[in-house]
Amino acid sequence: MPTTSSAPDPTPDYDALVQHFDEFAAEEVAPRVSHMESSPHTVERELPRLMAEQGWFGVTVPRQYGGMHAGHLAKTLVIQSMARASGAAGALLQASQLPVSMIIHFGSDEQKALLLPQIASGDTLLSIAVTEDKAGSHVLGMETTARRNGSDWIIDGSKAHIGNSHIANVHCVVARTAPADEAGSRSLTAFLVEEDRKGLTVERHRPALGLHGFSFGQLTFDGVRIPEANVIGEVGDGKDIAYSSSILYGRPNLAAVALGIHEATLACTTTFLSERERYGGTLSDLPVLRDRVADMKSRLMAARALAHQAAVMLDHGQSCDGELINSKLLNDEWAVESGQTAMRLHGAHALRGDYPLQRLWRDLQHMNAPAGTGEVQRQRLAETEFGPPPVQWSERLAAKTSLFRLTSTAS
Ligand SMILES: Cc1cc2nc3c(=O)[nH]c(=O)nc-3n(C[C@H](O)[C@H](O)[C@H](O)COP(=O)(O)OP(=O)(O)OC[C@H]3O[C@@H](n4cnc5c(N)ncnc54)[C@H](O)[C@@H]3O)c2cc1C
Structure with missing residues (x-):
């Protein structure tokens, strides 16, 4: 039967955290809502910068990498608090968290040592790019490919509805590395693609029905070359x-x-x-x-x-x-x-x-x-x-x- 270990980490002070989140929401989020609503063509960039300064992108990042190590309930509480003030603010904070999971659970030691401290300090914001226009829920139906070229990989294709597409510094992209009929569920692989890689285009932001200020746009890959070191996990781990x-x-x-x-x-x-x-x-x-x-x-x-x-x-x-x-x-x-x-x-x-x-x-x-x-x-x-x-x-x-x-x- 499982029992808690004898020396658990101290429980976060959730009341103090929520008070802090709510104060931030009142001071920094609420005053921006009317501008965000009236400028649906604009991506909000200042708010994520302020959230990053709080260390919230690293709310679940272990302390050894400089993260808050405050856990999933604290993550839920901070997103909930931001979303209470603005759905877009909640959405951009949640989108920044998704790829953290990829790095914590599948990243190499080098990737963790490089990226987790940057995420925790707010210097690097990640996106997760899986969805395609024609293959949303059907992840294994994706058409974006990554093929080997010497010791590099070349990515071609496009991704749609990618949260924080316009403000992320690194995109965690899942692409096809083998035909589905040959490799089955191991036909996909995940890659880190830095925002300044040649051939990567972030398409123009188009306003949606709601969540004004939050961007979930399209990324296009035209022969984007990345090194082997940018593979997350093993080849075939993408799904x-x-x-x-x-x-x-x-x-x-x-x-x-x-x-x-x-x-x-x-x-x-x-x-x-x-x-x-x-x-x-x-x-x-x-x-x-x-x-x-x-x-x-x-x-x-x-x-x-x-x-x-x-x-x-x-x-x-x-x-x-x-x-x-x-x-x-x-x-x-x-x-x-x-x-x-x-x-x-x-x-x-x-x-x-x-x-x-x-x-x-x-x-x-x-x-x-x-x-x-x-x-x-x-x-x-x-x-x-x-x-x-x-x-x-x-x-x-x-x-x-x-x-x-x-x-x-x-x-
Ligand atoms: C605000 C927002 C943020 C997003 N952020 C990201 C992101 O950061 N990264 C990312 O990769 N993607 C992101 N997405 C995309 C999201 O993951 C997809 O929209 C989702 O996977 C559904 O795909 P789809 O929209 O193409 O719908 P489809 O898969 O085409 O589905 C259309 C309809 O068919 C139904 N359907 C589909 N397949 C089945 C099935 N097998 N059985 C029964 N019904 C089915 C669906 O339920 C739906 O009703 C985001 C989307 C939104 C709206």
């Missing part, structure tokens, strides 16, 4: 690297962004109903509206419990892939449901361009696709019931970032 990052970091990160926006949506709605005068009182006096708000609150409380529980399990190095997947699925779906209720409860007021609710609703529409759509999450959950049993990435890897290492006392 495992993409999947494990998505389960261990992507799912909880997106759950945290959805959770933060969900909290802001409920707060916005209760304020509106409490201030809108009607029948000698306010709309918040009407039982039917209180009932709808109670539904929102109930969903939010359950969503928060799922997100935090999954992160805590990761921090304890426990097997929790199912919890991570379910938390992403329901945080997205419940937040969108509450967003729709909120829109209804606001009447025409909901549609005003200068009122925050329409921004929150638009931002929520972006939570389904990244780190797997709802259908993909359901497929993974069904596999745990019907098989084939999916790889449990938390079981394999979580001990590495665990704050409270488990030691086995099984004889």
